[in-house]
Amino acid sequence: MSPTLEASGIHKYFGGVKAVQGVSLTLGGGRIVGLIGPNGSGKSTLLNVLAGVEKPTKGTVTVDGRRVDRWPAHRMVGLGIAKTHQIPKPFLAMTGRENVAVAMMYGRRREAEPAAALEESLRILALVGLEGRADTPASNLSVQQRKRLEFARALATGASLLLLDEIFAGLSPEELRDAISLFTRVQKELGFGALVVEHVMQAVMTLSDHVVVIEEGRKIAEGSPKEVVENPAVIEAYLGTEATDAAP
Amino acid sequence: MLRLDGIHAGYDGTQVLRDVTLTAEEGATTVLIGPNGAGKSTTLKVVNGLVRPTRGHVVFRGDDITRMPAHARPDKGIAACPEGRRLFPLLTTEGNLRLGAYTKRARSSADETLAYVYELFPRLRERARVKAGRLSGGEQQMVGIGRALMSKPSILVLDEPSLGLAPKLVSEIFVKIRKLREAGLTVLMVEQNAYAALRIADFGYVMQNGHVVKSGPPAELLDLEDLRKTYFAIP
Amino acid sequence: MKLPKLPVYGPSLWGLGGSLLLLGGVAPWIPVFPLIILVNLLIFAALAYSLNLITGLTGYVNFGHVVFMAVGAYSLGYSVETLRWHPLGGVALGALTALVVSLGIGAVTLRFRGVYFAIASLVTPLAGLNIVLVLPALDDGQGIVLNPAFEPLSWFYTIWIIIAAEVGLTYWITHGRLGYGIRAIKSDEDAAKSLGVNAPHLKLFLFALSGLFAGAAGGVYAWTTSGVFPYAAFDLTFSLLMLAMIVIGGMGTLLGPMIGAVIVNLLSRFFLAIFIGTQFIIIGLVVIVIALFIPEGIVGTLRKYVPELRRILE
Numbered sequence: 001m002s003p004t005l006e007a008s009g010i011h012k013y014f015g016g017v018k019a020v021q022g023v024s025l026t027l028g029g030g031r032i033v034g035l036i037g038p039n040g041s042g043k044s045t046l047l048n049v050l051a052g053v054e055k056p057t058k059g060t061v062t063v064d065g066r067r068v069d070r071w072p073a074h075r076m077v078g079l080g081i082a083k084t085h086q087i088p089k090p091f092l093a094m095t096g097r098e099n100v101a102v103a104m105m106y107g108r109r110r111e112a113e114p115a116a117a118l119e120e121s122l123r124i125l126a127l128v129g130l131e132g133r134a135d136t137p138a139s140n141l142s143v144q145q146r147k148r149l150e151f152a153r154a155l156a157t158g159a160s161l162l163l164l165d166e167i168f169a170g171l172s173p174e175e176l177r178d179a180i181s182l183f184t185r186v187q188k189e190l191g192f193g194a195l196v197v198e199h200v201m202q203a204v205m206t207l208s209d210h211v212v213v214i215e216e217g218r219k220i221a222e223g224s225p226k227e228v229v230e231n232p233a234v235i236e237a238y239l240g241t242e243a244t245d246a247a248p
Numbered sequence: 249m250l251r252l253d254g255i256h257a258g259y260d261g262t263q264v265l266r267d268v269t270l271t272a273e274e275g276a277t278t279v280l281i282g283p284n285g286a287g288k289s290t291t292l293k294v295v296n297g298l299v300r301p302t303r304g305h306v307v308f309r310g311d312d313i314t315r316m317p318a319h320a321r322p323d324k325g326i327a328a329c330p331e332g333r334r335l336f337p338l339l340t341t342e343g344n345l346r347l348g349a350y351t352k353r354a355r356s357s358a359d360e361t362l363a364y365v366y367e368l369f370p371r372l373r374e375r376a377r378v379k380a381g382r383l384s385g386g387e388q389q390m391v392g393i394g395r396a397l398m399s400k401p402s403i404l405v406l407d408e409p410s411l412g413l414a415p416k417l418v419s420e421i422f423v424k425i426r427k428l429r430e431a432g433l434t435v436l437m438v439e440q441n442a443y444a445a446l447r448i449a450d451f452g453y454v455m456q457n458g459h460v461v462k463s464g465p466p467a468e469l470l471d472l473e474d475l476r477k478t479y480f481a482i483p
Numbered sequence: 484m485k486l487p488k489l490p491v492y493g494p495s496l497w498g499l500g501g502s503l504l505l506l507g508g509v510a511p512w513i514p515v516f517p518l519i520i521l522v523n524l525l526i527f528a529a530l531a532y533s534l535n536l537i538t539g540l541t542g543y544v545n546f547g548h549v550v551f552m553a554v555g556a557y558s559l560g561y562s563v564e565t566l567r568w569h570p571l572g573g574v575a576l577g578a579l580t581a582l583v584v585s586l587g588i589g590a591v592t593l594r595f596r597g598v599y600f601a602i603a604s605l606v607t608p609l610a611g612l613n614i615v616l617v618l619p620a621l622d623d624g625q626g627i628v629l630n631p632a633f634e635p636l637s638w639f640y641t642i643w644i645i646i647a648a649e650v651g652l653t654y655w656i657t658h659g660r661l662g663y664g665i666r667a668i669k670s671d672e673d674a675a676k677s678l679g680v681n682a683p684h685l686k687l688f689l690f691a692l693s694g695l696f697a698g699a700a701g702g703v704y705a706w707t708t709s710g711v712f713p714y715a716a717f718d719l720t721f722s723l724l725m726l727a728m729i730v731i732g733g734m735g736t737l738l739g740p741m742i743g744a745v746i747v748n749l750l751s752r753f754f755l756a757i758f759i760g761t762q763f764i765i766i767g768l769v770v771i772v773i774a775l776f777i778p779e780g781i782v783g784t785l786r787k788y789v790p791e792l793r794r795i796l797e
Contacts (some may be wrong), residue, residue, distance in 0.1 A: 051677070072676065074679050090674070094666065102664065104679045108679070114659065114663060
């Protein structure tokens with residue numbers, strides 16, 4: 001049921017800035033793929049291209065063999081691919097329940113009855129621990145709660161492939177632990193695949209089945225979490241050139 | 249010269265810094281390294297006054313400047329070169345540099361300081377009339393540092409000067425930063441590129457998760473295995 | 484056999500619908516002069532409801548709404564004068580032509596957001612005016628003078644049908660699934676798209692509907708004033724008056740456009756009688772006051788601050 005997304009030779013240029021230069025990767029099948037790289041390496045841009053928010057300058061994106069690189073974001077949702085935003089974007093005037101209900105009505109499920117959607121929303125909110133805030137306007141939610149709401153909404157679209165943009169950022173050590181276990185629990189229950197773009201190494205390393213490392217828009221390594229952090233190119237990207245000279 | 253004592257700070261309900269304590273000694277180059285999201289930039293923002301700490305103190309030359317507004321700090325002698333430089337793209341190189349001598353104190357000796365900056369970065373003299381938006385990444389970084397120097401600071405605060413620069417340029421810039429130290433300038437620098445930074449540092453702090461986890465002279469911090477573990481959160 | 488449950492409609496709909504039905508029932512007995520005033524009021528209410536469908540619901544401020552009205556007016560003028568149609572046919576043609584024009588304009592302008600859309604929309608009446616001025620089929624901007632029969636009751640029932648349709652449609656849209664999609668777009672268009680809301684389609688749909696009804700109302704307007712003249716038809720002031728109506732009444736609400744139309748119409752008539760031109764100053768002042776103190780308009784503000792009214796007023 002989970003779609004296979006294949007990105008091939010993706011280039012994305014903004015004027016003279018080459019944000020992504022020839023990156024290929026494959027997502028799907030309930031796998032969690034981590035995407036890491038130093039600041040400004042092009043991770044978010046790549047995620048936006050996969051989500052349909054940006055069109056690639058060059059390269060193709062296919063889902064189960066079908067070319068979707070020119071598809072807008074809302075059409076990608078229909079294929080079961082949904083993204084979250086780095087800075088959560090809740091519908092501030094609506095309650096938590098209503099926010100999730102929008103996702104149910106316009107996501108893959110296309111729930112026609114608002115009443116039914118509002119009812120079902122409670123179940124999804126409970127999954128992320130926000131059932132107590134179901135009828136609070138989103139404007140009254142804390143940053144952490146908004147992040148959870150963002151996650152709940154993406155889930156509610158019925159997506160089987162999630163593109164998560166720095167969902168673990170800005171959490172205290174305790175909050176991070178909770179967030180990681182929440183993610184694991186929900187993923188086990190719903191079985192979605194995900195691309196996790198992150199700076200927070202704990203999260204990526206713990207959750208990923210596979211990790212891709214990007215630097216200056218290019219893929220410099222990929223493999224299991226362990227393989228990746230022992231890769232000299234990756235170490236160099238993060239710690240500097242001299243680091244590899246000093247390596248044993 | 250500059251001391252941060254037990255700083256707690258954050259944005260919008262998210263706490264980023266937890267009990268950060270560090271000192272930048274006069275005349276020394278102090279670096280702050282660590283993985284992304286560790287709070288390095290936030291620490292600098294506290295120093296520059298862009299973020300108000302919820303707890304703790306910022307002491308500069310004996311004065312408590314914790315509550316001092318950001319715009320008053322350059323006059324005190326704290327000059328910043330922010331992440332990504334933030335130059336004015338439509339102004340020329342010289343225009344950007346001269347703008348750095350905004351405060352009264354600096355304005356009187358602007359020409360003199362400008363000469364010094366051009367001596368430090370000869371490339372900028374050549375590109376003096378070029379609009380800053382057309383400069384290369386390395387040149388822009390030079391202008392960023394030069395602009396900060398124009399305010400005749402006592403301490404130069406640099407946020408990720410290596411960002412977006414090719415390795416060769418990084419070495420070049422860092423050599424110049426080292427030169428500043430020889431002129432007696434105090435430098436506080438945040439860098440993700442740990443090795444390049446430690447090479448020119450007198451003292452270093454390693455941050456992780458909003459907290460200082462290790463500190464000491466560069467030799468002590470240059471443990472690859474240790475740094476690897478910190479950066480990649482390997483337990 | 485179980486009877487199907489009757490759908491529950493809101494009190495506002497009942498109230499508005501009931502009032503309209505009542506009016507429709509007593510219309511034949513209303514004296515001519517008040518009837519004409521009533522027709523004029525209803526035309527403006529119809530225009531307000533049409534603008535409400537796009538600006539009220541999505542927040543995309545359409546300064547060019549008068550174009551649809553003008554297209555409707557010209558369609559009626561042309562069809563009655565040249566094609567010798569019955570005015571009702573003219574009104575229908577007005578609706579249809581305005582629909583086509585709105586699809587054309589919307590396909591281009593709705594790509595822009597916020598201020599840029601507003602500015603683009605400002606250009607359309609100017610463009611429309613200049614096009615009409617050089618069209619030979621429309622006498623190169625001489626205007627069209629009609630000699631229809633004086634039939635206030637026909638005018639009344641035509642505009643009555645238009646308003647009833649608008650009210651019903653507004654209710655239906657805001658209460659169903661579409662209502663959520665629209666609110667999502669208004670709140671955060673990008674976030675809405677990332678959840679599967681086809682924002683371009685939805686915006687165009689509303690824009691086209693707004694054009695359709697404004698065209699119909701414009702046709703009726705030309706019918707009642709027996710003529711269409713280019714500078715008057717494309718007058719931006721109409722757009723501003725319509726915006727004033729929905730701002731005062733409450734953007735995006737069901738009752739707002741009607742309340743706004745009544746207030747603006749009353750103020751217009753009152754101050755027009757005192758000194759021509761003052762009505763605009765007064766209406767402008769009212770809009771400023773509303774924008775500063777109660778930006779949600781009358782209905783919106785009442786809903787916000789008086790919880791008991793929330794279930795009744797919409």
